Amino acid sequence: MFRSFLFLVFICASSVGFNQELTDYVNPFIGTGGHGHTYPGASVPFGMIQLSPDTRLDGWDGCGGYHYSDSVIYGFSHTHLSGTGVSDYGDLLIMPFTGEDQWENGSAEKNQTGYGSEFSHFIESAYPGYYSVHLSKHNIGAELTSTNRCGFHKYAYPQGKNRKLIIDLEHRDKLLDSDLMFLNDSTLVGKRVSEAWATNQHFYFTIKLSEAPVSRSFKKNKQGKATKLILDFGNTSPFLFIKVGISFVDINGAKKSGH
Amino acid sequence: MPDWNFERYKSEANDLWENELKKLKSQRNLKNKKRFSILLFIIHF
Numbered sequence: 001m002f003r004s005f006l007f008l009v010f011i012c013a014s015s016v017g018f019n020q021e022l023t024d025y026v027n028p029f030i031g032t033g034g035h036g037h038t039y040p041g042a043s044v045p046f047g048m049i050q051l052s053p054d055t056r057l058d059g060w061d062g063c064g065g066y067h068y069s070d071s072v073i074y075g076f077s078h079t080h081l082s083g084t085g086v087s088d089y090g091d092l093l094i095m096p097f098t099g100e101d102q103w104e105n106g107s108a109e110k111n112q113t114g115y116g117s118e119f120s121h122f123i124e125s126a127y128p129g130y131y132s133v134h135l136s137k138h139n140i141g142a143e144l145t146s147t148n149r150c151g152f153h154k155y156a157y158p159q160g161k162n163r164k165l166i167i168d169l170e171h172r173d174k175l176l177d178s179d180l181m182f183l184n185d186s187t188l189v190g191k192r193v194s195e196a197w198a199t200n201q202h203f204y205f206t207i208k209l210s211e212a213p214v215s216r217s218f219k220k221n222k223q224g225k226a227t228k229l230i231l232d233f234g235n236t237s238p239f240l241f242i243k244v245g246i247s248f249v250d251i252n253g254a255k256k257s258g259h
Numbered sequence: 260m261p262d263w264n265f266e267r268y269k270s271e272a273n274d275l276w277e278n279e280l281k282k283l284k285s286q287r288n289l290k291n292k293k294r295f296s297i298l299l300f301i302i303h304f
Contacts, residue, residue, distance in 0.1 A: 021277055022277055022284060023273055023277050026276070026280075044272050127273065129272025130272060143265065143269075145268050145272050146272060147268060150260045152260065152265060152269075154265045210263055241265065243263075259260070259261070
């Protein structure tokens with residue numbers, strides 16, 4: 001009798017195990033602490049996009065852009081290295097925020113000002129192809145997923161607050177050249193040529209917004225090139241969706257990636 | 260990405276990883292099935 005009962009329990013337990021998806025066993029945060037230099041964000045197998053939060057701007061343990069011991073997110077960028085000993089990528093940083101316009105990430109003032117936000121690992125989750133976090137400073141819920149060549153952002157803003165967004169091409173690497181322009185009222189294209197591990201890395205992108213912004217402000221460098229952009233979408237809806245296609249060749253390639 | 264259905268792309272990304280991981284699982288499946296059958300036999304009899 002006892003053996004039959006044990007047999008039944010074993011069958012039930014094992015069938016539960018078989019129904020579980022293999023991705024349920026994956027923890028993307030493994031390797032983001034210590035000297036692992038990995039990132040926890042959204043990607044697909046052999047995908048070109050690694051859409052992931054950036055919590056660290058420099059240093060050896062900042063190679064993946066994220067370190068588990070950090071408590072401030074500066075934004076979400078679209079390319080990341082995993083397990084390397086030299087820093088690079090972190091291309092096209094996008095960060096949602098509310099309140100006054102902030103052009104700097106706030107790292108210099110220990111985040112007293114700036115668009116960077118504190119976050120907690122208690123309200124952060126990731127599994128293969130997906131990442132989400134609550135940005136506590138702005139009370140914004142951020143979700144990320146990706147396809148092979150396209151990143152997809154979903155932001156949930158607090159009711160009544162103007163939904164704002166900064167696009168920062170000066171993030172991390174030394175910026176050699178840049179471009180950022182509107183194709184129509186809800187589509188942007190641009191490029192970032194930067195120097196870090198790669199001395200002349202070309203990155204092209206197209207950004208599709210789920211709605212047209214009500215205002216836009218560019219920040220240009222001494223050469224007259226746009227390096228940052230703040231968009232304001234008003235407060236008519238709590239949500240904002242963004243799709244980003246990328247290419248290492250040209251803007252036409254980025255447009256194809258975004259389709 | 261022809262539409263704005265976030266949940267759809269999130270699910271598709273997860274499916275792509277699931278399919279990759281299944282390739283590893285299928286290589287080990289035969290060996291594990293044999294072990295599992297032997298274990299069941301020992302427990303029941």
